[in-house]
Amino acid sequence: MLFRHCAPIALAIASAALLSACGGGDGIFENRGAIAVSETTGAVAIxxxxxxxxxxxxxxxxLCGQSDCKVVLQFSKCGAFSVDTNARIYAVAEGNSATEAQEAADNSCRANGGQTCTAIPELPAKCN
Known part of the structure; x- marks a missing residue:
């Protein structure tokens, strides 16, 4: 299984303006994120x-780009993907920071049998 990464597209300006106008930072309107994976091709996107x-x-x-891409993580703070390409094992995790999310994903990958679990360099943990 190969893992392909995809770069996300920025939100529309109207969405950002709406969040600002409604007090987007006050916890009422929280931005959301997701990670999707194709089990057949290994494509992954955040x-x-x-x-x-x-x-x-x-x-x-x-962004995952395959017909079988499924969402494997929904997050409100930060989300991360970790993979051991040799063992074809991956894991995802949410955290309060990008570092915390990545560490949790790496630890989960290792707990599932991965030896060299790490982020894909072009697909680092992302935060809302």
Whole structure:
């Protein structure tokens, strides 16, 4: 299984303006993210800063680019993906920071039998 990474597309300006106008930083409107993976091709994608979970899920599946891409993590703070390509093992995790999320994903990957679990360099943990 090969893991392909995809770069996400920025949110529309209107969404950012709406969040700002409604006090986006006060906890009422929290941006959302998602990680999607194709089990057949190993493609993986992460979306973040979406206005709601449905948009985050749709964006991650779209960026993943395969018909079987499924969302494997939904997150409100930070999300990370870790993989051991030799053992074909991956894991995802959420955390309060990018570092915390990546450490949790790496630890989960190792707990599932991975030996060299790490982030894909071009697909680091992302925070909303």
């Amino acid at each position: 979306s973040w800063d979406a206005a709601n979970q449905n948009l985050a899920n749709d964006k991650a599946r779209s």
